Amino acid sequence: MxxxxxxxxxxxxxxxxxxxxxxxxxxxxxxxxxxxxxxxxxxxxxxxxxxxxxxxxxxxxxxxxxxxxxxxxxxxxxxxxxxxxxxxxxxxxxxxxxxxxxxxxxxxxxxxxxxxxxxxxxxxxxxxxxxxxxxxxxxxxxxxxxxxxxxxxxxxxxEHFDAVTGLSASGPAFIFLVIEALSDGGVMAGLPRDVAVKLATQATLGAATMVQHTGEHPASLRDAVTTPAGCTISALLRMEDGKLRSVLARGVQEAAESAARLGD
Ligand SMILES: NC(=O)c1ccc[n+]([C@@H]2O[C@H](COP(=O)([O-])OP(=O)(O)OC[C@H]3O[C@@H](n4cnc5c(N)ncnc54)[C@H](OP(=O)(O)O)[C@@H]3O)[C@@H](O)[C@H]2O)c1
CATH class of the missing domain: 3.40.50.720 (NAD(P)-binding Rossmann-like Domain)
Structure with missing residues (x-):
């Protein structure tokens, strides 16, 4: 071709x-x-x-x-x-x-x-x-x-293209930021930077692959790794305090709205 x-x-x-x-x-x-x-x-x-x-x-x-x-x-x-x-x-x-x-x-x-x-x-x-x-x-x-x-x-x-742009085309940039932030957490907890980036990257890749392979809702996969009174739930609550979920969702919405204005 x-x-x-x-x-x-x-x-x-x-x-x-x-x-x-x-x-x-x-x-x-x-x-x-x-x-x-x-x-x-x-x-x-x-x-x-x-x-x-x-x-x-x-x-x-x-x-x-x-x-x-x-x-x-x-x-x-x-x-x-x-x-x-x-x-x-x-x-x-x-x-x-x-x-x-x-x-x-x-x-x-x-x-x-x-x-x-x-x-x-x-x-x-x-x-x-x-x-x-x-x-x-x-x-x-x-x-x-x-x-x-x-x-x-x-x-x-x-009709979905602005939303697609905000989620799928801009999305990798959001995930890079998430990987960077998770790595920072690993470094703060004592890991060398290269190890922290490797672990954060593989955790991201592994979680994404699990969502793809199982077809399960991400919330149910998250529930399955959240032990009562464990470290994961304590971290998740801290992230909810920081409005992580709504910040990411609003970020996608913002990117979609910006995309809609690009053709003006
Ligand atoms: N980045 C992403 O993740 C992503 C994802 C999906 C879609 N997009 C879309 O991809 C498009 C391109 O983005 P980009 O980041 O690749 O832009 P870019 O790096 O600025 O590349 C645009 C290229 O087009 C050339 N150009 C300008 N006018 C031209 C003409 N009349 N004939 C031939 N070449 C011409 C420019 O050359 P000069 O420098 O010589 O002007 C430049 O090399 C955008 O519309 C964006 O919305 C981007």
Missing amino acids: RITIVGAGVMGQALATGLQSADQEFDLRFLTRTAESAVAVQAETSIPSSAEIGPSMADSEVVVLCLKPHKTLAALEALAPHLHSNTVVVSIAAGLHLGQLASALSESQPLVRAMPNTPCRVGSGMTVICGSEQTDDQAVSKVKTVFDVFGQVIELEE
């Missing part, structure tokens, strides 16, 4: 790295903003890169826009006249609706919105996708094939 990634920034390069190491062979190229960055990106990634729109769009089956939200529409307008009618356009920009994106394209252009997250870089990503009304199942499943390489993919209605 020939894929052009527009924008070789953090997400563009993360997606390219994952696709390069996939079992399935993808024919990748970058479209960059300037000729200078095309030279630098090609030297760094060995992926053919160019700042010329016409040749970059030729024969592309999928074009993935990895640009900041405020730059995406202008870039799409510049690309639109060069797109083949079957090319599937994918935008990963937070806050930009399918309707806004479609307005820059011809009416029948296949268009998919995708929201990946940074663990895509290590094959443990989560991507949510949604096709526009004019996009058929075949085009959506082509995009699913691309993002399958990075971890899990689900299809959701577009």
